Amino acid sequence: MMKRISIFFSFLLINYICFADIPLWLKQPEKVFPQNEYIRAMGEGTSEKLAQNSALTGISQFFNTKVEVLTVAVKESNAIISEDKQRFDSKQSFSQIAKITSTAEFFCVYFTEPYYDKKSDKYSVLAYINRSEALKIYKSRITAIMDSIEEYESYSKNEIEPFLILSLLKKEQTLAVLAEKYIQSEILLVPSDSEVYKKDLQTISHIKPQVDKLKTQMTFSINMIQKEPVYNPVFSTIASILEKDGFAYSISGAKYQIIVDIDCIEESYEAGQFVRPSVDIAIVNNSGNGVYTYSKAFPRIGSKTTEQAYTRAVTKINQDLKDNFLQE
Template sequence: MKKICISLILVLLYSSLCFSEVPKWLVNLEKEFPTKNYISAVGSGNSEYEAKQDALTKLSSYFSVSVESKTNAHNSQTRNNSTYSTNSSIDQDTSIFTNSDLFTIHYTPSYFDKEKKKYSVCAYIGREEASDIINGQIAFLYSLYSHNIMFIEYETDDFRKILIMNDALYNSDRIFKLNEYLRFIDSERALYWDDYISQVNEVKNEMRQLKRNNPVSVFSTGDYSEQIKNIVSEILTENGYVIARNADYKINANTTSIISSQISKSHEIYSTTPSIYISLEDNSETISSCLLSSERISSYTKETLTGMALYALEDLLRNNLTQNLLR
């Protein structure tokens, strides 16, 4: 019995020493996660969560992006004319998110330093795994671009060509950014896409020239007509379009913001649901159109409501004009 007790004590002592042993990645990160195969970073903090966040922040510096923790990543955006969603289901509980892509991140078990009373965690990305993810995303986005751009050879109208190019180039910035990441992770694989990206840049340059050669006129009717005309003109100019009087192509904006009122608890409340119908036309027909509507807004005074309605309309235009009308 005495021998059994001694054996158990020895086992417990051995287990304790094993669990308190400093992990190899904390002693020599390069040896445990060689740069050739991994991108890694060690973080520390007062809790395991803080240590993970610190590791993620350091890891993100490699890509100049922000980090975010999620269990299941689901991204959804809704437009007035169409709805689209992107779903990403990931095994790990944390990923690096940018406006265009994600990398799956792995973690080591945390280590607690009793003397410093700090937790440490290593976050790492496998280069091969990340390369496969990015390469797949570039291939998918470029296939969308190729599918859309092939219709341009059948179009004779310059402005309709611009719309096709806008649609094809919608994801071009994502392709460029993804290829930058791929070049950092797997430079040889990134070289494969260089010729394709050069083609995309050529189309962007051609579109800029078409915009300069095909000016548009802006007209506005209805509520806040002068302000809406100025906002639309400003957005178009920011996106490379040329504004001119009596141009062959015209953008017409008609704004509606009917104000209603009701009595509630001795207060009169004013409300409206501002909307704007915009069309792009040439001398013979409507090329494109969209209807943008805001949520219902309310205020105790008409003056405040007017300002809120105009702000809502400007927000609608800045977020939707080029995406919904000019694509």
């Protein structure tokens, strides 16, 4: 009888020690990180990193970050952490892949020390955000962005050249996307702030219609200084960029002319034929005044023949234009 009692108490003691070893944030998260003060999410994984990213997935869902399920066999998750914010792109592998399709910014994200459970062979981590601390950052950044939007708006009202007005509005539009994201995130933290930012959201909502309307009033023609057929793809690339950006291309009667000057310096070596390409682009209005310029010099490009070198150079120019031309 005494032996049974001894075994029973030993069993209770072992379980008590194991339970006592579990951190309070895991046993009673509400007690350590109450929801009225913190945003929190628990994560599990076979490594500390996977546990952290699992917790971040939970945080991202609070901020309505879109999640897409993929079937690509990726097993790692990437989290880039800076002092005051976190960019998170999850590629966490289970039976399928849960990938956060948009980049989310989480301010003031912290993690508890990971807890390792020998029985399950898994790590547990709790990610948390102090609501008050995050709110201060959101408010300061929203204020700074809205001040910049107001400044650009003031400049655009004093400008008479449509292309330059559009450039200013596009800067506003870029900032507006960021401001709206921050405002919506803050409203998730404090729903009553929807009234505080009502005016700012109205200001933001008016920017894109202004941009779209102005674009429809602007037409472009393309003037290639070099008429050689090898440069025809550059013409096509610029035309496609205009179309993609919502502009109209016109052979005649255009309000703006895009003048494209491409120069290729030929060089011959034992290794092959080389060219050093450069491109200069100017956009001028009907009065002959320049409203936009773009220039780029490229490193030497070579191939077996001069013709092949030119083809490779044009390919390089086209890719650069797709990445940078008319980008503010």
